[in-house]
Amino acid sequence: MSGAGAGMDLVAIGVVESTLTDPADAPKQGFEGGPDAWLALDPGVAEGLDGMVPGDAVIVVTWLHRARRDVLRVHPRDDLSNPQRGVFTTRSADRPNPIGLHRVEVAAIDGTRVRVRGLEAVDGTPVVDLKPVLRRR
Amino acid sequence: MSGAGAGMDLVAIGVVESTLTDPADAPKQGFEGGPDAWLALDPGVAEGLDGMVPGDAVIVVTWLHRARRDVLRVHPRDDLSNPQRGVFTTRSADRPNPIGLHRVEVAAIDGTRVRVRGLEAVDGTPVVDLKPVLRRR
Numbered sequence: 001m002s003g004a005g006a007g008m009d010l011v012a013i014g015v016v017e018s019t020l021t022d023p024a025d026a027p028k029q030g031f032e033g034g035p036d037a038w039l040a041l042d043p044g045v046a047e048g049l050d051g052m053v054p055g056d057a058v059i060v061v062t063w064l065h066r067a068r069r070d071v072l073r074v075h076p077r078d079d080l081s082n083p084q085r086g087v088f089t090t091r092s093a094d095r096p097n098p099i100g101l102h103r104v105e106v107a108a109i110d111g112t113r114v115r116v117r118g119l120e121a122v123d124g125t126p127v128v129d130l131k132p133v134l135r136r137r
Numbered sequence: 138m139s140g141a142g143a144g145m146d147l148v149a150i151g152v153v154e155s156t157l158t159d160p161a162d163a164p165k166q167g168f169e170g171g172p173d174a175w176l177a178l179d180p181g182v183a184e185g186l187d188g189m190v191p192g193d194a195v196i197v198v199t200w201l202h203r204a205r206r207d208v209l210r211v212h213p214r215d216d217l218s219n220p221q222r223g224v225f226t227t228r229s230a231d232r233p234n235p236i237g238l239h240r241v242e243v244a245a246i247d248g249t250r251v252r253v254r255g256l257e258a259v260d261g262t263p264v265v266d267l268k269p270v271l272r273r274r
Contacts, residue, residue: 008147008200008263010234045233047209050223058225061236063145072184086187088195088267096182097147097265099198099236126145128234130225 010063012126013048014041014112020122023066023093027120034102034120039127041112048130052109060102061129062121067098100125103133147200149263150185151178151249157259160203160230164257171239171257176264178249185267189246197239198266199258204235237262240270 018037020026027033039060041049052058071094076082087095104116114130155174157163164170176197178186189195208231213219224232241253251267 008149008202008265010145010147010236012145013233045209045225048223048225048232050210050221051226052223056226059238061234061238065145072182073187084187086185086189088182088185089188089193089269091268091271095185095266096150097198099147099266101196101198101238101268128145129232129236131228131238132226134228 010128012042012063012128013045014039014127016062016119016121016123016125016127018119018121018123020120023122026122034118036107036115036117037119037121039114039116039130041114041127043112046112049109049112049114052106052114054106054108056106057133058104058106058116059131059133060104060116060119060121060127061131062100062102063126063128064093064098064100064121065124065126066122067093067095069094069096069098071095147265149179149200149265150182151176151264153199153256153258153260153262153264155256155258155260157257160259163259171255173244173252173254174256174258176251176253178251178264180249183249186246186249186251189243189251191243191245193243194270195241195243195253196268196270197241197253197256197258197264198268199237199239200263200265201230201235201237201258202261202263203259204230204232206231206233206235208232
């Protein structure tokens with residue numbers, strides 16, 4: 001790996017609270033039926049939510065803490081009948097930097113707790129960023 | 138910040154090679170006119186590219202190494218006439234974890250060098266992940 005990454009340490013801004021606890025039960029993608037879940041954000045980042053409202057389309061960026069970082073090829077969708085491919089052509093959690101991107105809709109906001117629809121990340125997953133979905137003009 | 142983030146250290150898988158060198162010259166979003174650029178990936182992750190072909194729509198995940206991490210509110214698009222908003226409702230580079238998401242199209246692949254169209258990241262930006270754009274079914 002390149003040495004250009006000095007100091008690229010992520011901090012958790014919060015954590016996923018979900019009824020999903022076993023990664024084996026999690027859908028591969030949120031639009032395949034992830035449950036509603038809470039993002040319990042750290043009070044220290046409360047200001048960062050200013051302006052967010054229910055109905056917003058948001059990309060939740062997570063750290064997939066159970067993933068393996070030494071994997072470069074996988075069978076897509078964990079199906080052994082699919083030929084192996086490079087992880088950068090798949091959404092596998094196993095990859096050098098196990099960052100998860102989850103497109104969700106904000107259902108409610110209660111202080112620094114954000115309720116979202118359709119999140120496939122398991123309970124306890126660290127949240128590292130939230131970004132608005134961009135609409136191309 | 139939460140202590141849940143122990144061990145969330147990113148490694149650079151490569152670096153952006155671009156004619157864009159000054160962030161002040163960079164468009165706010167790639168679809169606003171970012172130039173074509175090279176992603177010079179580390180030979181150690183070559184296998185991860187297996188199956189990628191020109192024409193693929195890819196999300197390049199970067200570490201915006203020039204950003205400030207202590208900013209929670211910004212004037213959107215750096216326009217002081219826009220009221221301040223929380224960074225999680227904007228694509229500001231300044232945010233607790235300065236992760237950049239850039240949707241691009243693969244133009245060519247030469248070994249572990251990937252040519253992409255429309256990347257607004259500046260020269261020298263560390264690349265931390267590549268993911269396919271998902272097509273919802």
